[in-house]
Amino acid sequence: MFSHVVSLSSPETNAITGPDVRAPSPIAGGRAEAEAALAKIDLRAYAASRNHLDGAVTHLSPYIRHGILSLDEVRNHALATVADPKAAEKFIQELAWRDYWQRIYATYPDRIWQDVEPYKTGFDASEYEDDLPRDIANGATGVACIDQFVNMLADTGYLHNHARMYLAAYIVHWRRVRWQAGARWFLQHLLDGDPASNNLSWQWIASTFSNKPYIFNLDNVAKYCGADINTVPRHNLVLDQSYERLSDLLFPHMGGPHG
Amino acid sequence: MADLVWLHEDALRRTHPVFSAAASGARAVFVWDNSYLDAALIGLKRRMFIYETLAGLDMDILAGTADKVIATLVAEAHVTRLFVPATPNPAFHALLSSVRSNCPDLEISVIEDTSFVALGEPPDLKRFFRYWNKAKKHAMRHGGVLA
Numbered sequence: 001m002f003s004h005v006v007s008l009s010s011p012e013t014n015a016i017t018g019p020d021v022r023a024p025s026p027i028a029g030g031r032a033e034a035e036a037a038l039a040k041i042d043l044r045a046y047a048a049s050r051n052h053l054d055g056a057v058t059h060l061s062p063y064i065r066h067g068i069l070s071l072d073e074v075r076n077h078a079l080a081t082v083a084d085p086k087a088a089e090k091f092i093q094e095l096a097w098r099d100y101w102q103r104i105y106a107t108y109p110d111r112i113w114q115d116v117e118p119y120k121t122g123f124d125a126s127e128y129e130d131d132l133p134r135d136i137a138n139g140a141t142g143v144a145c146i147d148q149f150v151n152m153l154a155d156t157g158y159l160h161n162h163a164r165m166y167l168a169a170y171i172v173h174w175r176r177v178r179w180q181a182g183a184r185w186f187l188q189h190l191l192d193g194d195p196a197s198n199n200l201s202w203q204w205i206a207s208t209f210s211n212k213p214y215i216f217n218l219d220n221v222a223k224y225c226g227a228d229i230n231t232v233p234r235h236n237l238v239l240d241q242s243y244e245r246l247s248d249l250l251f252p253h254m255g256g257p258h259g
Numbered sequence: 260m261a262d263l264v265w266l267h268e269d270a271l272r273r274t275h276p277v278f279s280a281a282a283s284g285a286r287a288v289f290v291w292d293n294s295y296l297d298a299a300l301i302g303l304k305r306r307m308f309i310y311e312t313l314a315g316l317d318m319d320i321l322a323g324t325a326d327k328v329i330a331t332l333v334a335e336a337h338v339t340r341l342f343v344p345a346t347p348n349p350a351f352h353a354l355l356s357s358v359r360s361n362c363p364d365l366e367i368s369v370i371e372d373t374s375f376v377a378l379g380e381p382p383d384l385k386r387f388f389r390y391w392n393k394a395k396k397h398a399m400r401h402g403g404v405l406a
Contacts, residue, residue: 006322008306012297025304029311031272067270067344068312071375076401085399093391096398099375100390106347107384157304187300191308195299196347 016188025157025191027062034063038077047090053160053225058091061192062158064098071095098197105196112195113180115208121173122253125208128178132185136171144235145221146170157191162224168205169214173250174238179206215246263288263338264318265329267351268301270344270372271312277370281342287318288332290325298350326357333362345371376403 027033041058049055063069075095078088105112119125135141139150149163159167164186171182179202186202187193203209218239222231233240241249262285264277271289278287296306313320321328332338341362343355359367376397383389397403 006291006310006320007293008310009303010293010297012293013303013306016302023304024307027308029308030315031312032315033311062308066268066309066312067275067372068272070272070274070373072373072403073274075375075398075403079399079401089399092398093395095375096391096394097387099394099398100384100387102347103382103390104384107381109347109349157302157308184300188302189304191305193300193305 023155027059027156027158027191029062029066029068031068034060034068037063038069038074041078041081041091043078043082043088043091047087050090051162051224053162053229055160057160059158064095065192065194065197071099101194101196101200104200111209112199116200116203117208119213120207120211120254121213122251122255123176125178128172128176130178130181132171132177132181133175136175136177137185141170143170143238144230144232145218145225145239146236148229153186153189157189159190164201165205165214166216166221168202169216170239172202172206173213173215179203179208213251215243215250217241217243217246260340261336261338262286262340262342263329263332263336264342265290266316266318266344267346267348268296268299268309269346269348269351271309271316273316275344275370275372277342277344280368280370281340285342286336287316288329289313289316289318289320290328291320291322292325292328293322295325295350295354299348326354326361329354329358330361333358333365338365340366340368342368342370345369374403 037058037060041060042056045056046058050057060069060074064071064074075092078091079085082088115125136150139147139154141147146167149159149167152163153159153167168179168182171177172179183199183202186198187195190198200209205214207213216239218231218233218236221229221239225231230236247254262281264281264285264287266287266289270277301309329341333341341358355367358365376394378394378397382393397405
């Protein structure tokens with residue numbers, strides 16, 4: 001009926017493609033590791049730099065997602081590190097997003113894989129591809145920064161939130177792929193992959209759980225991602241536009257019957 | 260009377276209230292069910308991360324089909340009370356329903372984690388900031404409760 005011999009891999013995990021998907025993540029599991037990460041948080045640095053790829057993000061999300069740390073204890077620790085609770089507000093608001101997603105999951109479990117609302121992009125859901133294109137999964141789109149983000153995801157099992165937003169927006173809006181395909185792919189790779197936080201964030205990008213689609217441009221990537229990410233315009237042609245031009249190109253029917 | 264704590268991937272710590280709900284020293288298990296993990300889209304890196312965490316929890320890791328393993332343990336060890344951490348995951352709820360069907364005399368307790376914010380009534384979940392406007396004053400306090 002059962003044994004003490006655990007096989008970590010399965011045919012499903014072996015089918016997941018990408019560089020270094022079979023190597024451990026640099027983020028190690030364990031309560032001691034979680035407590036060490038918690039002890040390192042610096043809320044002043046976090047507030048100042050969290051939007052940048054090389055900023056003082058905490059990497060606590062895999063531990064919180066798996067209940068290795070509770071939201072309550074992380075919040076209490078954060079408050080204990082500051083004299084004025086206002087200094088912890090941005091960080092605690094991020095914890096609150098997790099609580100918010102979990103409450104939706106518990107109250108409306110059907111919303112996790114179904115569109116909460118119609119797309120507001122000018123396209124009907126039927127006009128989006130069902131499956132993730134292989135060039136994306138393999139980090140071979142030819143869009144330099146996108147391919148780097150894909151490789152980071154597969155190598156480490158972790159991505160900065162901005163990189164997640166860029167990848168998700170590229171997949172849904174530039175490639176017109178259903179958010180569900182991207183959400184499945186993220187769950188397979190991310191250590192903190194959570195059906196609620198992940199999928200509802202994809203829906204926020206897609207506009208099925210927000211008032212408008214999220215897009216970005218190359219200037220935004222260059223602003224937040226530092227020198228390690230290739231933001232040379234000729235290597236990222238499809239992203240090198242103004243927001244107005246991108247909106248016209250990506251959503252030519254916006255304002256019509258589908259948004 | 261024998262108590263059993265059944266942990267899952269959403270609650271991997273010894274300080275979870277599920278342990279204080281069960282009798283002191285109750286046996287704790289995690290069932291490594293590759294079919295369940297496959298369905299949850301948990302890839303190899305995350306399985307390594309979960310396994311590393313389990314290795315530090317001083318509990319049994321049993322491989323097999325989760326609901327069948329638990330039903331077998333209940334029968335073999337004469338377990339009368341099963342304690343599980345609460346989760347919104349419908350796939351785990353289905354496993355629990357199967358255990359409930361196969362072990363009709365078993366008392367099952369689903370134990371909530373410590374709350375992030377203790378709100379008197381359910382908040383509006385239409386958009387985040389509707390929730391946040393209601394939850395903020397609680398969230399900014401130690402323990403998530405207003406003094």
